[in-house]
Amino acid sequence: MSEKRTDVNELGEFGLIDHITRGNKQHQKSTLRGIGDDAAVVGQGGQYAVISTDMLVEGIHFDMMYTPLKHLGYKAVVVNLSDIYAMNVAPTQVTVSIAISNRYSVEALEELYAGVKKACDFYNVDLIGGDTTSSPKGMIISVTAIGLTDSLDKVVYRSGAKVGDIVCVSGDLGAAYVGLQLLEREKQLYLNDNTITPDFSSYQYVIERQLKPEAAKAAYDYFKRSDLVPSSMMDISDGLSSDMMHICKASGVGAYLEEGKIPLHPESKELALEFNMDPVTCALSGGEDYELLFTVAPEDLDKIRFMPGAYIIGEIVERKDGLKLHTTGGNIHELKAQGWNHF
Amino acid sequence: MSEKRTDVNELGEFGLIDHITRGNKQHQKSTLRGIGDDAAVVGQGGQYAVISTDMLVEGIHFDMMYTPLKHLGYKAVVVNLSDIYAMNVAPTQVTVSIAISNRYSVEALEELYAGVKKACDFYNVDLIGGDTTSSPKGMIISVTAIGLTDSLDKVVYRSGAKVGDIVCVSGDLGAAYVGLQLLEREKQLYLNDNTITPDFSSYQYVIERQLKPEAAKAAYDYFKRSDLVPSSMMDISDGLSSDMMHICKASGVGAYLEEGKIPLHPESKELALEFNMDPVTCALSGGEDYELLFTVAPEDLDKIRFMPGAYIIGEIVERKDGLKLHTTGGNIHELKAQGWNHF
Structure with missing residues (x-):
């Protein structure tokens, strides 16, 4: 590793993403749109998937002092669905991964997932996967939303x-x-x-x-x-x-x-x-x-x-x-x- | 929220996932396989996507004392590609989200992404999205892998x-x-x-x-x-x-x-x-x-x-x-x- 130490603040989030993804090679013809929009677009043969992902971190994106867990689960899903709608595609599936410290109980997780389910039911999307693991501190939620569509003409960038x-x-x-x-x-x-x-x-x-x-x-x-x-x-x-x-x-x-x-x-x-x-x-x-x-x-x-x-x-x-x-x-x-x- | 407090240890990871996802409703015909296999399967009209996601948490899944960042980036991608191969489908795209504390420099992130890119190049997959954010402590990597296929007959459960x-x-x-x-x-x-x-x-x-x-x-x-x-x-x-x-x-x-x-x-x-x-x-x-x-x-x-x-x-x-x-x-x-x- 180089000896140089650049603070991430110097670049900011968008600068950082630009910097890090520069020079990425594309290998698959099915990758129609990669990084740089609300969501990526992949597919072939008249069927396409629009995909977006977001991570919410306790203490950065939400504060447990005033965020009810059910609302948090709901919001974590909704902000990702929003990215799919932003491509003019209806979201169809989500995956939800959660890392939590042992200060959270099963009942707390149930509350959080009650919010996830509520959002899924309201927006007609299916929860198709995810990962549940522990964290040394705090809660992290990572959601990936997918929208399937058969018409590339209506996808908006x-x-x-x-x-x-x-x-x-x-x-x-x-x-x-x-x-x-x-x-x-x-x-x-x-x-x-x-x-x-x-x-x-x-x-x-x-x-x-x-x-x-x-x-x-x-x-x-x-x-x-x-x-x-x-x-x-x-x-x-x-x-x-x-x-x-x-x-x-x-x-x-x-x-x-x-x-x-x-x-x-x-x-x-x-x-x-x-x-x-x-x-x-x-x-x-x-x-x-x-x-x-x-x-x-x-x-x-x-x-x-x-x-x-x-x-x-x-x-x-x-x-x-x-x-x-x-x-x-x-x-x-x-x-x-x-x-x-x-x- | 109920007054009861059940420790997550009592259920374990698989018990927890079963418990939390019980009673999930399915809304979309395009959801062909949801939670319960190495990856979910979605699609329609002869085109399908196999999707899997995993979260790696510092202090739980990896120890920075002996994990070089480039290896970590490589491994985070590979473990997700493995889930797609496990469905007998070749992975085609990944998203990589990273939360890091400010003790990591831009150069450290570059090392990590060098590993991500190396895995993408070796396995012929495209990095199509992700999220880069800060964490109050430690590093969290969440990867979602996608494999596109036009043949459901060869998907193995x-x-x-x-x-x-x-x-x-x-x-x-x-x-x-x-x-x-x-x-x-x-x-x-x-x-x-x-x-x-x-x-x-x-x-x-x-x-x-x-x-x-x-x-x-x-x-x-x-x-x-x-x-x-x-x-x-x-x-x-x-x-x-x-x-x-x-x-x-x-x-x-x-x-x-x-x-x-x-x-x-x-x-x-x-x-x-x-x-x-x-x-x-x-x-x-x-x-x-x-x-x-x-x-x-x-x-x-x-x-x-x-x-x-x-x-x-x-x-x-x-x-x-x-x-x-x-x-x-x-x-x-x-x-x-x-x-x-x-x-």
Whole structure:
């Protein structure tokens, strides 16, 4: 091994993946899309599988102080299904691997799997495998989601956005992030004085968006029903800025977003202001909303107008024009990727 | 959550998986085989994917004191490919997810991925995705392997063994376990006196079987070439006893194994005796050999006779006769599953 020691922070998650997977050789004709989208695409002979995987680590992605195990199992599955929907494919199977320390009981695992099963039942996917093992400390959940499809024509990548396309989202943004801030605040209050019982009843929406998010199945169903194939798509896991940037980069285009059109739930707005945060910033940089960010050709505009829950938030422009936010005050800001950096 | 607290040790890994996945509903017709074999089988329309996943946890499955990162990356991929070969399918793609604490550098990750790539190149599989994230402590690697096939007829399950079938293994057993004992002993010696440099040169075979195992690709290739489809198969990851038990249970049969026919490498024998262990016990209970354990119909006996590296070790009998070992001394012992219990 080289003597050099580069801290992983210097590269960040995306830089790290780029760095490490550089120079990978491809051996199989059946590998149609590898690393670099929400999911990989493999297959041949008119049958294809879209595959995505994610790892959730205790103390990094979730905090056991405020995450019910059932919600955690549910969320671990949902965030992976979201990646499959982001390819415009319905998920069909999942594998779930769990490593747990011996501080967890069989009953705790049952709770976790109750959440896994609930997500499987709700989204019509089958749990087909996994691994259960021990860890010296904490819990790690690794989920792989699979979506089988016989039509490659309808698979949507990040790379298909064209100048003039309309930028849309399938629902409101920023709530999951605001929910996390609320949970963290209440945790600190509780740690300082454990006689306090947090009352979340006024903020059920943002709490649920954080602890028990849903994948945008309704949007997928609508696309199918209306025979609409977005030109590009991904799910919003890192925040609108960062994820819009991914689409722009993959498609070789720019985009402008209208600040005033970014959908925010009233509860997110109210609570963001209570935390002295700009609600739009929460939407741009928050992440974990698992709504779909997608672009459609101008001729599909009418179909989007009737899409329940969807919002038109901007337009695809030429690459040289970059990624810009038109503020309600009439200014133009350049947007930077500000996704999560877990290292 | 219920007030009851059952320790996961009470159930063990297999009991736990049975317990937790009981009552799972199936939603998709494309799920052809779910939990309970080396890999799941999904697909439709003449194209199928065989899928398996495994998680390796630092401090449980590997010890950084004697595991070179490149070997670790290689092994993490290989143990998953082994599960695909165990279904009589060639693996085609893998995803690799890694959680690491910040004590690992970019250079360390590069070493690990160099091993991943080496395994991908050697076995002709493509790295199509994964996740790289941080962990509060230690390293966790989760790999999912996929094998695409257009022929369901040649997929081999654990459940097809029939009375009268011949029991075979693709290579010698027990070496990986003996190698682990050696590494553990040298580690203890080093911890007691760090001026000692361990000399493994006389025991390269067992060390390599532990640190850099290979999947039984040659056996898969031979089956294909000779148009031989085993009646049942699995890979030996938990030890011959435990894995033979899995085949017997899944097939509703018994088996007898001939002690004198269980293949042992000279180095394994010599070293086992040095450790005051019975070499056959190492083969029966050791695990991690990643050879294939398979059964063939009596009419295929000739094909097996010419199979390089393969050994005939017993016969499938009726269920009521159980799983027995005929010792070289002429005694008959009942075998019990003694696989690894990580909890």
